[in-house]
Amino acid sequence: MDRPLRLEVIVASPRPERFAAVVADWFLAAVAQRPEFAVGVLDLRELALPVELTEAPEVDEFRARIGDADAFVAVTSEYNHGYPASLKTALDSAKREWRAKPIGFVSYGGLSGGLRAVEQLRQVVAELHMVSVRESVSFAQAKRRFDATGATDDRxxxxxSARMIDQLAWWGRTLRAARAADPYPG
Structure with missing residues (x-):
């Protein structure tokens, strides 16, 4: 159990002129400082999972990455008080692969900072038997929170993010050990 935790960062927005890359890159820089994680990125704009939830090679590859992961962070925008359809498709494209794994959220948007999307996502991930960590990161009026280099001084x-990463590490280690000792029922 000394190997790093496999953390997959899911970039949810598929829009061509999205702000997601700025927020995701900021988070990826923060988590890169943590040696307990090996980090991958699942960019839903690039994956193009079938919305019909049909079988396809890209779905098999996606499920394999989800199955190999120990923890997740969803970087999500808020569209019309909800999260992007691409993220719902991703969550629905796998099932058992999500179970007994922690997830954290980095959200951004207008006045709410994406918090309404996160509250909806917490219900969905609970149904998938995931553990939603308590701490989340939110950027209200996100474009005003980052400078031209992608840095933020939003304390x-x-x-x-530091607290969320600590919680993901704890849950990731704990649940990985539990899955190894006694496979999750269901």
């Missing part, structure tokens, strides 16, 4: 977000 609340910086502090929240």
């Amino acid at each position: 609340a977000a910086i502090d929240a």
